[in-house]
Amino acid sequence: MRLIETIIQNNYEIVSIIGLAKNAGKTMTLNYLMEEGAKLNIKTGITSTGRDGENTDIVTQTQKPPIFVTEGMFAATAKKTLMLSNAKTEILETSGISTALGEVILVKVRQKGNMQIAGPVTAKDMKYVAGRLKHYGAQVVFIDGAIDRKAVSSPVITDACIIATGAVLSRDMKKVLEKTAHAVECYSLGETDEHVKNIVRKTNKTCIITEEGRIRVPDIKTSIGGGKIISDLIDEKTSHVFIKGALTSSMLKDLWGNKHLRGIKLIIEDGTRIFADIDVWNEMRRKGLKVEVINKINVLAVTLNPVSPEGYFFDSHVFKENMKKVLPGIKVVDVAWGGDED
Amino acid sequence: MNSFMSESTVKNVNFDYIFNEIKPITEYGLKAKQEARPFVRGQEEDLKTEFNKIRAFIESRQRRDIIDILKHIKNILGTIHRAKNSQVLDEVELFEIKNFLLSIEKLDKILRGISNTDIKLLQLTPLPQLYKLLDPADEKLNTFYIYDDYSQKLKEIRNEKRQIEKTIGLLKKKIKEEVESKHNIRLNLKDEVTVSKSQGDKVDELNKEAYLMVSGENYLNIIYKIKNTDEIDQLEKKYGDLTHEEDDEEYRIRQDISASVKEYSDILLKNTEIIGQIDYLIARANFAQKTNSVEPEIIKELQITIKGGRNLKLEKTLKEKHVEYVPIDLNLNKNVVCITGANMGGKTVTLRMIGQVAAMASFGMFVPCEYARICLFEHIFISTGDDQSIDKGLSSFGAEIVNLKEAIKNSDRRSLILIDELAGGTNPKEGFAITKAVVNYLKKKDCITVLTTHYDNVANDKDILNLQVRGLKFTGDDDRIKADSIDQVQKYMDYRLIEVKYSGDIPKDALKIARIAGIDEEIIKDAERYI
Numbered sequence: 001m002r003l004i005e006t007i008i009q010n011n012y013e014i015v016s017i018i019g020l021a022k023n024a025g026k027t028m029t030l031n032y033l034m035e036e037g038a039k040l041n042i043k044t045g046i047t048s049t050g051r052d053g054e055n056t057d058i059v060t061q062t063q064k065p066p067i068f069v070t071e072g073m074f075a076a077t078a079k080k081t082l083m084l085s086n087a088k089t090e091i092l093e094t095s096g097i098s099t100a101l102g103e104v105i106l107v108k109v110r111q112k113g114n115m116q117i118a119g120p121v122t123a124k125d126m127k128y129v130a131g132r133l134k135h136y137g138a139q140v141v142f143i144d145g146a147i148d149r150k151a152v153s154s155p156v157i158t159d160a161c162i163i164a165t166g167a168v169l170s171r172d173m174k175k176v177l178e179k180t181a182h183a184v185e186c187y188s189l190g191e192t193d194e195h196v197k198n199i200v201r202k203t204n205k206t207c208i209i210t211e212e213g214r215i216r217v218p219d220i221k222t223s224i225g226g227g228k229i230i231s232d233l234i235d236e237k238t239s240h241v242f243i244k245g246a247l248t249s250s251m252l253k254d255l256w257g258n259k260h261l262r263g264i265k266l267i268i269e270d271g272t273r274i275f276a277d278i279d280v281w282n283e284m285r286r287k288g289l290k291v292e293v294i295n296k297i298n299v300l301a302v303t304l305n306p307v308s309p310e311g312y313f314f315d316s317h318v319f320k321e322n323m324k325k326v327l328p329g330i331k332v333v334d335v336a337w338g339g340d341e342d
Numbered sequence: 343m344n345s346f347m348s349e350s351t352v353k354n355v356n357f358d359y360i361f362n363e364i365k366p367i368t369e370y371g372l373k374a375k376q377e378a379r380p381f382v383r384g385q386e387e388d389l390k391t392e393f394n395k396i397r398a399f400i401e402s403r404q405r406r407d408i409i410d411i412l413k414h415i416k417n418i419l420g421t422i423h424r425a426k427n428s429q430v431l432d433e434v435e436l437f438e439i440k441n442f443l444l445s446i447e448k449l450d451k452i453l454r455g456i457s458n459t460d461i462k463l464l465q466l467t468p469l470p471q472l473y474k475l476l477d478p479a480d481e482k483l484n485t486f487y488i489y490d491d492y493s494q495k496l497k498e499i500r501n502e503k504r505q506i507e508k509t510i511g512l513l514k515k516k517i518k519e520e521v522e523s524k525h526n527i528r529l530n531l532k533d534e535v536t537v538s539k540s541q542g543d544k545v546d547e548l549n550k551e552a553y554l555m556v557s558g559e560n561y562l563n564i565i566y567k568i569k570n571t572d573e574i575d576q577l578e579k580k581y582g583d584l585t586h587e588e589d590d591e592e593y594r595i596r597q598d599i600s601a602s603v604k605e606y607s608d609i610l611l612k613n614t615e616i617i618g619q620i621d622y623l624i625a626r627a628n629f630a631q632k633t634n635s636v637e638p639e640i641i642k643e644l645q646i647t648i649k650g651g652r653n654l655k656l657e658k659t660l661k662e663k664h665v666e667y668v669p670i671d672l673n674l675n676k677n678v679v680c681i682t683g684a685n686m687g688g689k690t691v692t693l694r695m696i697g698q699v700a701a702m703a704s705f706g707m708f709v710p711c712e713y714a715r716i717c718l719f720e721h722i723f724i725s726t727g728d729d730q731s732i733d734k735g736l737s738s739f740g741a742e743i744v745n746l747k748e749a750i751k752n753s754d755r756r757s758l759i760l761i762d763e764l765a766g767g768t769n770p771k772e773g774f775a776i777t778k779a780v781v782n783y784l785k786k787k788d789c790i791t792v793l794t795t796h797y798d799n800v801a802n803d804k805d806i807l808n809l810q811v812r813g814l815k816f817t818g819d820d821d822r823i824k825a826d827s828i829d830q831v832q833k834y835m836d837y838r839l840i841e842v843k844y845s846g847d848i849p850k851d852a853l854k855i856a857r858i859a860g861i862d863e864e865i866i867k868d869a870e871r872y873i
Contacts, residue, residue: 079434086585090487091437094416105434110487111503315562316536 003162003301003333004036007140012159014130015300016143019164020183025305025335026164030144031068032303032335033162037140038070045074045138047104047119047129049145066114067144073109074138076129078102078118087113092136097125106132117144127157156270160298161187164335165323166305167314173322176314180302181326182278187271187299192240192292196267200242200294208233209240227254234258242267249280252289262288270295301331346380347701347722348748354724355697355760356655360707363654364625367409369417370614371621378622380704383718383756386640391460392623392706393637398458399627407452412621415445422610425603430596437486439603439610440476443469444484446613449620464616464623467609475599492595499588506581513574521553521568533568630708638703638714644756644790646674646696650712653695657710668837669712670695672809674792678785680801681794681839683811684851688837689794690726693760696792697724700758719790720755723748726762738767746780753787761793774799781806808843812836813851834858 007015017033019026030046037044046067069075069087079102082089088111097104101118106129120126130141143158165180167173191197199209206226208216216233220226231254234241238260243251247268255261268274270293274281285291304323306314316334323332352358366372381389399405421435431439450466477483478491490497518529525547527535537544539562548554548566557567570578603610629635633654650669657667670692681689699709703716725745742765749759764780765773774797784791785805795801801808815834853873857866 082434083432088488088588089433090485091433092485094434094438094441096416103434108485111500313560315560317562 002036002040003331004033004040004042004140006300006331007033007160008042010160010300012140012298012300013134014141014143014158016145016158016161017164018145018161020179021166021169023168023305023309024164024166025303026144027067028305028335029162029164029303029333030142032333033142034067034069034073038073043072043074043137043139045076045130045133045136045141046117047076047126047133047141047143048117049119049121049126049143066116068112069109069115070112071109074107074133074136074141075109075115075117076104076106076119076133077115079105081116081118082107085113085115087111087115093132095120095125095129095132097129104129106136108136119143123157130157156295160300162301162303163187163299164303164305166336167308167312167319168305168310171308171312173314173319176319177322177326178278180323182281183271184299184302184327184330186274187297189268189271189291189293189296191296192265192267192294196240196242196265196292197294200267203242204244206230206244207242208238209242210237211239212237227251228257231255231258231261234260234264236260238264240265240267243273244269245273246275247273247291249276252276252280252284256284256289264290266291268293271297299330301333302327304332304334305336306334307336345721346382346704350745351697351722351724352701354726355694355701355722356653357698357701357705359655360629360698360702361705364622364629364707366618366621366625367412368415368617368621369419370415370618371412371625372618374615374618374622375625378705380701381706381718382704382720386642386718389640389703389706389718391463393640393708394458394460395464395623396627396630396706396708397637398456398461399624400631402456404452404456405624405627408449408620408624411445411448411452412617412624415442415617418442419611419614422603422607422614425600426607428604429600430593431600431603432596433486433488436476436596436599436603440473440486441484442610442613443473443476446617447473449617453620464620466613466616469606469609472602472606475602488592488595493591496588496591496595499584499591503581503584503588506577506584510574510577510581513571513577514568517553517568517571521551525551529568534565535567536563536565538563626707633710635702635708635710636713638699638709638711638716640703641715641717644677644717644788645715646672646700646717646758646790647713647715648672648696648699648711649714651695651699651714652710653691653698654710655698656691656694670837670839672696672839674790674807676785676805676807677787677790678781678805679790679792679807679809680781681792681809681811682796682798682801682842683839684813684835685855687811687813687835687851689811690762691837692839693724693726693762693792693794697722697758697760717756719758721752721757722760723752723757724760724762725749725764739765742767750780750783753784753789757787757789759784759789759791759793761791764793764795766796770797773797807841809839810842812838812840814854 001009017026017029034044034046046069075089076095078099081101082105087109089107090110091105092108093106095104095106097120099118099121104120104125120129126143130143133141163180163183165176167176169176169179195213196209199213199215200207203215203217205217206220208218208230218226218229218233220229227250230241241255241264243266255266266289268291302323304319306316306319320332320334347357364375366375381392416438418438421431421438424435425431446466447468450468453461453464453466476486478489488496490500514533518533521527522529529535534557537548539545545564553568554566555569556564558565649671651672652667652669660667668688672692681692683689699711699714700716700719701722702709703714704718704722725742746764749757749761753759765776777795777797777800781793781800781803813836815836853866853869
């Protein structure tokens with residue numbers, strides 16, 4: 001089944017595309033999905049997490065391809081980018097959400113063209129905008145999620161995500177496979193029990209939970225650097241530890257110092273909160289670290305871009321086959337050269 | 343506001359709190375609120391009209407509907423001004439104008455349905471002529487696009503573009519099918535095919551194919567892509583040229599509409615003003631309902647009568663502490679009123695309440711009372727011991743005197759002067775003398791002065807109204823009542839005010855309170871010997 005069909009069949013209404021790095025092929029993936037949607041007469045909507053709106057990436061000086069939008073599609077983008085677009089659009093709504101590039105405007109495409117997309121910055125605004133695009137008739141809304149703005153494409157807003165990865169991550173294909181597998185592993189971490197979720201939702205702070213459901217909230221401003229304090233509060237009665245915010249390598253190391261940690265479950269909001277080094281993470285997982293999430297992210301597919309803007313590229317076929325091996329059960333699509341196989 | 347109330351008065355009567363709690367929805371409403379001026383003596387009739395409007399909105403069942411429309415009204419002042427300056431508006435701006443006009447039409451319909459003569463003063467001007475320009479096909483949708491209906495030329499350009507697009511699509515499809523069947527290959531969505539270099543024959547074959555070109559290559563594969571024919575190239579060029587023509591035509595259309603917006607810009611601006619007024623009136627209506635406030639009766643003669651008056655900020659603070667606020671009744675019918683009585687008897691709170699009620703009425707708001715009858719002032723003043731001038735390095739007496747000067751200076755205009763414990767911090771002899779002299783001075787003025795004092799001889803004057811706090815509810819030397827906390831005092835306090843004729847009796851509530859609070863009995867007994 002084609003990727004777009006999988007999305008429609010599963011009734012996923014809001015899907016985010018997360019690139020594991022700049023130039024990992026996120027925009028290519030989006031263009032691919034839009035094109036597929038157009039061919040199969042599926043009304044798609046698009047918005048993105050706020051971005052700079054430049055034609056080229058300031059960081060890498062490479063061309064940042066705009067999204068090609070076609071008649072009947074819906075989009076939500078900042079006014080400045082809309083005015084620069086050569087697509088002709090019907091204005092549906094001025095959202096009142098302001099960004100550095102102007103107010104976010106909701107439009108319906110009346111004539112095809114290229115459009116830079118710069119959507120809302122906060123999760124709350126994103127939820128509103130995606131909801132409105134659906135209201136106007138989009139069957140599925142794609143969120144172009146920037147790497148540093150993962151929170152906006154968090155599972156609280158989206159139904160599923162597609163991870164874009166590519167040769168740009170490393171010249172060594174093995175490294176690319178490893179990093180991608182790590183991301184997919186983190187995003188797909190299982191959800192914790194309902195009663196733990198309830199406790200965490202109520203507390204909404206880093207806390208230590210005992211078997212009897214008693215809660216202790218350590219006196220720390222953010223979880224960063226608070227690992228030792230948290231670790232001190234973990235004893236043989238602890239059953240779960242909830243870490244609000246980022247789970248870093250140093251936090252993991254601090255926690256690992258506590259001998260009781262092996263028996264308990266570490267809870268984080270969702271897989272995007274893990275910022276630990278792969279080596280540290282893998283070692284601890286091998287030793288028995290258990291991590292669960294409040295919100296599971298549904299990884300729908302991984303898309304590949306075998307070409308790096310630095311000039312090197314992987315063999316498309318080999319790259320895809322290897323990726324399939326490290327990600328059993330996950331759809332892998334090469335958007336640069338092949339797309340879905342017929 | 344400054345000449346009507348100083349900043350410190352605004353704070354001390356908690357009018358800043360009230361003002362913050364009144365929340366218009368639109369930016370026009372916020373503007374109307376910020377520009378609000380007090381109604382002063384001589385504007386009694388205008389204020390009554392204002393109150394009529396508020397009452398009309400409170401009574402109207404359509405208030406909800408109006409609020410729903412207001413929620414969707416955006417600030418388009420910038421857009422109107424751009425049009426006024428002969429700028430060409432973009433599609434988003436035209437969309438905004440269109441939606442504004444739709445809102446005006448809806449609001450106007452509702453307002454016409456409210457049968458109140460004063461509401462009729464809020465006359466909106468719908469602009470169907472301008473709206474028609476923004477909805478040429480009469481679709482009544484609130485979206486905007488440079489529709490085909492705007493000009494025959496635009497329609498033709500767009501039709502031609504569509505035709506060309508179709509032709510290109512058919513040509514490409516035909517070539518694709520031809521290439522696929524000829525070479526027995528499948529091209530993907532991007533009209534590409536990947537061929538392994540190991541298939542040497544195939545590579546040679548495809549290299550010779552005129553319709554294909556190499557679009558990518560690595561050490562294993564070659565990617566071929568369909569090449570445009572000259573015919574397609576020409577069609578694409580034509581498409582590009584048409585797009586330029588289309589852009590020009592769209593610009594011309596926007597220019598025309600913008601000129602019409604310019605023509606109506608003053609009416610549009612007037613409409614924004616009226617929306618602001620409606621919004622601010624409704625915000626006050628909502629607040630009046632929320633706070634159980636009533637429309638005060640506005641009179642010309644110098645008098646304030648309040649039944650069940652509350653200071654809303656203090657009421658809220660007490661509510662948070664689960665303590666009940668005791669509303670106060672008073673009738674200020676003489677030029678000078680002295681409030682005397684127990685410490686902790688709410689005298690200062692009463693002053694703040696009077697000030698708040700008078701300020702709210704002046705600013706066209708209903709007042710938090712069961713009933714109020716009130717005249718308009720040209721100046722409201724309050725002096726309380728906790729004045730911020732003390733922070734500026736003045737002693738409390740110094741600050742008081744500076745404030746007093748302001749009050750005296752303004753007493754030639756009809757003022758409401760509220761003074762807490764005048765000269766309470768200085769020596770009793772001079773303090774009394776100053777207070778008495780100030781009272782003598784102010785009682786001849788066209789002002790209402792309310793002052794709280796402990797000097798028992800100040801009110802010994804037939805021209806002065808003396809109100810006394812009832813004070814502690816238990817009698818005599820009842821020393822069964824003891825409390826650990828001073829907060830307990832309010833349980834026994836009767837805050838009501840009663841009019842008293844001068845008697846010379848000294849209230850002994852200060853000693854009682856000291857006792858409740860648990861001051862050493864030895865000291866209390868000793869103090870009683872001196873009374």
